[in-house]
Amino acid sequence: MADLPDFLTLRHNRDRAGIHEVPFRRAGTALVALFCLAGLLNVFGQRPQSSTAAVSAASIKVYAPTRVRLGLYYEARFTIDAHSDVKNATLVLHSGWAEGHTINTIEPSPIGEASRDGKLVLELGHIPAGQTHLLFMQLQVNPTNVGRRSQDVALYDGDTLLTSIDRTITIFP
Amino acid sequence: MDIVVRAFIAFVVILFLTRIVGRRELSSLEPFDLILLVTIGDLVQQGVTQNDFSLTGMVLAIGTIAVLTVFF
Numbered sequence: 001m002a003d004l005p006d007f008l009t010l011r012h013n014r015d016r017a018g019i020h021e022v023p024f025r026r027a028g029t030a031l032v033a034l035f036c037l038a039g040l041l042n043v044f045g046q047r048p049q050s051s052t053a054a055v056s057a058a059s060i061k062v063y064a065p066t067r068v069r070l071g072l073y074y075e076a077r078f079t080i081d082a083h084s085d086v087k088n089a090t091l092v093l094h095s096g097w098a099e100g101h102t103i104n105t106i107e108p109s110p111i112g113e114a115s116r117d118g119k120l121v122l123e124l125g126h127i128p129a130g131q132t133h134l135l136f137m138q139l140q141v142n143p144t145n146v147g148r149r150s151q152d153v154a155l156y157d158g159d160t161l162l163t164s165i166d167r168t169i170t171i172f173p
Numbered sequence: 174m175d176i177v178v179r180a181f182i183a184f185v186v187i188l189f190l191t192r193i194v195g196r197r198e199l200s201s202l203e204p205f206d207l208i209l210l211v212t213i214g215d216l217v218q219q220g221v222t223q224n225d226f227s228l229t230g231m232v233l234a235i236g237t238i239a240v241l242t243v244f245f
Contacts, residue, residue, distance in 0.1 A: 029243050032236040039233040040177045047174060071226030143226045172229040 044172050046072050053155075053163040058082050058089075058127070060155045062165055069172045070143045073104075078135040078153070082127040086157045089124040089133060092116060094152040096169060097137070100145025104138040146173045176230050179221045180237035187217065188245060 011017045038044065045067035052061045064076035076097075080089060091110075095118055097103075112123035127133045149171070154164035190213075221234050 029240060033240045036177050036233060036236045036240060039229075039237075040174050042174045044229050044233065045174075069225055069227035069230050071224045071230075073224055140224070172227055 042067070045069055045170075046074055048074070048077075051153075051165045051167055053165045055163045057084050057157065058086055058155060058162055060153065060163060060165065062153050062167065064137075064151075064167075065169070066151075066167065067170045067172065068141050070141055070145065073138070073140045076137040076139065078133075078137070080124070080127060080133040080135070080155060082129055082131055082133070084129045086127040086162070088158045089127045090156040090158065091122040091124060091135070092154040092156060093120040093122065094150045095119060096149030096151045097139075099149060100142045100171070102140045102142060104140060105136075107136045107138075110135075141171055146171055176221065176225060176233050177237050179223075180234045181241065183217050183221050184238050184241045184245075187213070 012019070046065045046069065048063050048065045050061055050063050052059065054060070059081045061079040061081075062076065063079070065074050068074055078091060080086075080091075082089070098120060106122070110122040111125045112121075114121040114123070122135070124133055124135065147170075149169050151167040151169045152164060153167065155162045222230055225231075
């Protein structure tokens, strides 16, 4: 039988003395498990959350995720409850709603769309007192869009600001 | 969070399928089995990641499967 090569020793190569492989592997596994647990707990998205704002004339609720990842489809639901007549309800969305996103559809289609001071303006029209207007936006995050963006929402009656919501979306790479 | 759940379900389904199919040795694989493995991998990917193109999603999916591999 041939001798052992000089660089191999029984103590090191057979008995694995001085090699602390197992603790490192366990620590690595625990680290990965923690990361997955964070994912499970919605740290990296994409569970939707509600944000609301209300004044005497109307209230608005936005139901959409605040954390998403590249490529994901998501829905934003805007619920406007008119407590009194809102003659010309208008939603003004921060450019973060469109920047680096593909807007697949907005339902029901707004009466008019425009830009105001770099923001998206969606004219919804008349909402009678006691009625609710639901607006759905279907979006997809573009694969090059990473970081945090403002997604503020403001509700106007014509040119009069009724209420607004400050939101931020975080897009993970 | 969905991607972790989907990766978990995919892992359990694949584990179940490989156990019921029964062939456990690479030496007994036929060319068709090899093609089937690749095809299954491709189909599983669509179910797990769907439209998620992110690195975060990739790490979550691989991490979930890796952690499950340690325990099963």
